Amino acid sequence: MSSGPTIIKFTSVSKSWARGSGGLQKVSFAAAKGEFVFLTGPSGAGKSTILKLCYMDELPSAGEVRVSGVSSLSTKRTEISRLRRTLGIVFQDFRLLEDRTAWANVAFALEVTGTHHKAIPPRVQKVLERVGLGPKMQAMPSELSGGEQQRVAIARALVNDPFVLLADEPTGNLDDRASRAVFQLLKDINTSGTAVMMATHDLDLVRNSGFRSLELNKGALVYDSSDAPLPEKEH
């Protein structure tokens, strides 16, 4: 566990929707620079909600989310855009543009955030090589395997040099082998200094990794492995 400065801080965060289902209840935790944190728990426990609150796609109903100095209590839309340029976000369904090559998908993230066009090719090349897709840069997403598509998505998330990578079930659509490879890639990314917050169902992965895990149930934070010793669970 890292003991660097706090980059994400949830203080008594609740989130509720008009429809009633899902949501969070008074969740508090902090994540430090360079840390690897798992979010675990059954479907609907609130893992994705926590990630959405981190990239401020949702704002809390009560409490405060603070990410890299940006507070949910006072933020504006333009500030959220700026914040997202410093985050990397990866989803289970990859969210690639199917009509563009791997290269163009990654370059897109730089183009739409106003990066100078001359600076784009070397950065795209470097990050695609880093995720192991150097030889497949010009492939269309449909020509790539699930694992490779997720690597493209990770490359797109990394190309802006984020301080944290938010990954929502990044291995959820992949077979075992591809899952392990993607997880290894995330570990490598973390080793090089980028914090990772990853929501997952894969408890084996969590146990074997030794990283910090936050367990959610019905919107409440029921367990934080950094608060040892392990509390007795209610049944």
Add this chain to the structure above:
Amino acid sequence: MSLALREVWTAFRRAPGLGVLSVFTVAFSLFAFGLFGLVAYNTRLALERLEERVEIRAYVTEGTETDAVAAAVGDIRAFPEVSNVTYVSPDDALKKARIEMAEFKDVFEPEFLPASLEVRLKPGNRDPDQVKAVARRLNGYPFVDDVRYGEEWVQKFYSVRRAATAAGIILGIAFAFAAMIIIGSTIRTSVLARSREIGIMRLVGATDGFIRAPFLIDGLLKGLIGGMMAVTLMWVTRAALTATVFAFQFFPTPVLLLGILVGAVIGLLGSALSVGRQLKRV
């Protein structure tokens, strides 16, 4: 800007059918609206020509001194509603009657018809009330024997004109609304087709302004091209109608330019609204 234009091109290349459909929708919606406008415009011109025929005729009592009538003519010309006054002598009246009613030309005898004043009114002063008021003032002259102005005809003409104007406005608004709704939903479809891109742009931190730009350019271009196509279609239709039915007047150039501008504005607004809605959703 160059990226925005490239995105417009990429979107068009990816779904050229949708792009062409949007342009055609804009073109045909504006064409339908324009065609209705053309009919309304020509009806108005025809009615204006008909309106010019509104005249008041004051018959002069037999034996009136010409000087007295001449003085009154100057006086009547100064009425604010009056555009022209013509003195028609009994001889002139006879000549005219012989031409207009040739079959009776031998029946008419000299001095058979009285002298009269033919009074024409300025445009905008020809409605029944004003015509009646002028007629009454003419009747006040001692030498005027009788005043005729086809009261019934003027009233009928004006009720037809009012009905045509009301129908024109109501149908015009309906057509304009239909065009806006159709164009708006077509543009919305093309925005929805790209909702994935919008979502990704937002995730990687593109600002709302940056996301909007290609859609606004897209809407503007579609509206502009659609507007120009509509004008071309209207021109062709008018030429065909003029050749086969009767001579249609085409819109004056400023109205045509305004039409193209309206197309561009509808395209721009339609896009702005759709993207705004989409940005709230993703």
